[in-house]
């Protein structure tokens with residue numbers, strides 16, 4: 352994706368059991384609501400009690416599916432996937448769901464997350480003569496399920512879970528059931544809801560479930576396997592949940608849609624609180640008279656800028672207008688357009704920043720390659736001063752649990768101090784929210800993974816092995 356300096360979520364998943372409904376169409380609209388979690392490939396697999404049919408391809412959900420492809424997908428059970436990845440010929444090969452025929456019947460699987468021990472599991476499979484066609488840990492998981500002993504799929508899933516280490520929120524489709532599976536740490540989200548016409552749906556975010564009209568939504572708990580094949584849900588606690596849990600705090604900061612709610616915490620509200628905490632911390636250090644206008648980098652920083660303005664008393668206004676879809680095109684810009692950099696993605700409303708001390712709110716700086724151009728855009732538009740305020744601590748450590756932030760040496764906060772980053776981006780000042788402030792905003796002291804800020808990983812990671820095991824854009 353061009354001109355973007357955010358962490359990238361690996362994907363969104365959805366699973367539906369809805370007797371006598373057009374589940375493929377329902378899955379399509381659910382995937383639409385999850386499009387922000389991955390824009391580069393999408394797929395739907397549907398089972399009719401006997402066989403599984405599937406369509407997947409590269410592109411946005413609206414590009415991948417047509418009335419003709421949807422007409423082939425019939426049944427009462429479905430899973431879907433929308434995927435983020437970066438480049439290349441391997442895109443289609445790694446698109447999901449991943450489907451195989453097994454001795455127990457057809458099996459399809461869609462995954463959000465990343466196993467930290469996939470290299471070891473791959474070796475084990477290959478030593479048993481299993482051939483693998485991709486570098487994806489999703490294929491490894493599917494093959495392990497296919498060859499595990501056990502009388503039922505629940506047993507085979509439980510056995511596999513005892514060997515999987517890392518982040519996995521899965522939807523699994525067999526000929527007559529959808530299973531929702533979440534790792535014992537609860538890294539990546541997965542929610543379940545009751546469909547008004549009967550049946551159930553699971554998805555990465557509640558927004559997708561609301562789109563389908565779901566009621567009584569709850570989280571799939573860490574370590575749970577939930578079977579969707581009947582009017583009643585079947586819930587199995589396959590592994591004990593880890594204490595404390597380790598949900599990715601970045602879901603609140605950046606990934607999730609603002610209408611998402613977890614544990615009673617609405618994402619928009621949390622982002623507003625992140626802005627409030629940031630304003631309190633900055634005011635404490637330098638008083639409140641340091642800006643004339645607060646502007647967000649759209650879209651995810653809008654609630655934080657509202658909160659910041661509320662506490663600091665500095666008026667909120669729009670400063671950037673985002674050309675929303677430019678980063679999501681497969682048509683590469685020409686050299687002369689590329690030179691325009693972030694200016695291709697953002698226009699400045701000059702009247703709102705001219706001769707003003709601008710406080711620009713953003714949710715994160717990863718590599719540090721777009722913040723400088725954004726500051727420059729504001730200065731070119733006549734801003735008198737530009738102060739940058741970030742609603743999380745510096746990201747100095749890579750993620751091995753399914754979020755693409757690049758390698759440690761790519762992270763600007765790993766290589767430079769805050770003052771050096773400020774100088775690098777050309778701002779008058781730069782502030783990051785403290786880890787304590789971030790946790791106050793999410794309303795809990797623990798239960799969240801914060802490893803990209805602290806370097807303290809909730810699971811033991813064998814760094815050299817994991818670094819080569821996680822191939823960017825191959826999953």
Ligand code: SF4
Pocket residue numbers: 358538598599600601602749750751752753754800801802803804
């Ligand atoms: S390391 Fe960061 S991005 Fe990765 S799971 Fe933990 S909090 Fe989320």
